[in-house]
Amino acid sequence: MRACETATDGGAHTLCTAVGGVEVIVGPGEVLALAGAGSRTALTTAAAAERIGDAAFDGLSMSRAAQLRRRVIGTTTTDHRLVPSLTVLGNVALPLELDGWDRGAAREAAHEALGLVDLAHRADLFPDDLSAAGRRAVALARGVVGGRLLVLSDEPVDVLHVTLLRRLAANGSAVLARTTALVRPTWADRLVVVPAAHL
Numbered sequence: 001m002r003a004c005e006t007a008t009d010g011g012a013h014t015l016c017t018a019v020g021g022v023e024v025i026v027g028p029g030e031v032l033a034l035a036g037a038g039s040r041t042a043l044t045t046a047a048a049a050e051r052i053g054d055a056a057f058d059g060l061s062m063s064r065a066a067q068l069r070r071r072v073i074g075t076t077t078t079d080h081r082l083v084p085s086l087t088v089l090g091n092v093a094l095p096l097e098l099d100g101w102d103r104g105a106a107r108e109a110a111h112e113a114l115g116l117v118d119l120a121h122r123a124d125l126f127p128d129d130l131s132a133a134g135r136r137a138v139a140l141a142r143g144v145v146g147g148r149l150l151v152l153s154d155e156p157v158d159v160l161h162v163t164l165l166r167r168l169a170a171n172g173s174a175v176l177a178r179t180t181a182l183v184r185p186t187w188a189d190r191l192v193v194v195p196a197a198h199l
Contacts, residue, residue: 024176024192026150028053031165031175033188037196039178043152046176047073053149070099074148074173076161080135082127082142088114089123092142101146113141116167117160133160140164144173153177162187 024042026032034042047069050058055072057065082091093110097103114120117137127135137160144151144164151173156162165175166187177188184191 024194026174026176028149028172028174029169030190031169031177031188033177033179033181033185033191034194035179035182035191036193038194040154042194043154043176043178046150047075047152055149067099070095071146072149074144074146074151074168076140076143076151076153076156076164080127080139082135082138084127086126087123088119088125088127088130088138091127091138092145095142096146109146110141113145114138116144116164116171117141136160144168147171148173151175155179156187 024032024034024046050056052069052072055068057068060068083094086094089107089110092113093101093103093106096106096109101109111120111123114123117140119134119137119141122130122134127138130138140161141164148168151165151168153161153165153175154177156165156177156179165177169175169189179185179188179191181191182193
């Protein structure tokens with residue numbers, strides 16, 4: 001993967017990278033869908049880009065680069081794996097607290113993330129008090145808590161997931177999402193097809 005020098009429409013971009021000759025540029029507030037045989041690899045490779053927004057990882061130690069990536073890259077996953085003894089708010093705040101955030105700031109960011117999935121009113125409940133859809137929403141919020149510059153998503157399929165991606169983009173995040181569709185999904189601003197031959 002190499003960095004690109006161009007930006008869409010002459011404006012700023014969050015991620016500009018080339019995957020085996022296919023240039024992928026996604027800007028703040030944009031949802032870009034990746035399709036094709038090489039889309040999963042392209043999504044994975046985007047997570048290892050040398051620069052995302054103003055954050056440059058090239059030349060940093062592996063541990064420092066990993067720490068910085070955790071702060072600027074979010075991933076949406078519906079894999080629950082919630083801590084049953086923590087409240088919904090505690091589960092969403094946990095990654096930030098483990099990353100050294102002040103507890104109050106982490107919980108404030110978690111409350112904002114829960115608002116993105118319409119669960120702020122259930123912050124004090126425990127995971128077992130929620131339906132499966134509710135637990136899925138908590139997992140989505142936990143993956144993007146803290147105002148990420150870039151959000152990576154693998155095959156958003158339900159309304160909750162797609163709504164979250166659009167809300168994140170509206171808040172200024174760049175969103176890169178893999179899809180199996182070969183036409184632009186209604187939730188995406190653009191579609192880039194990445195053939196396997198380009199990887």
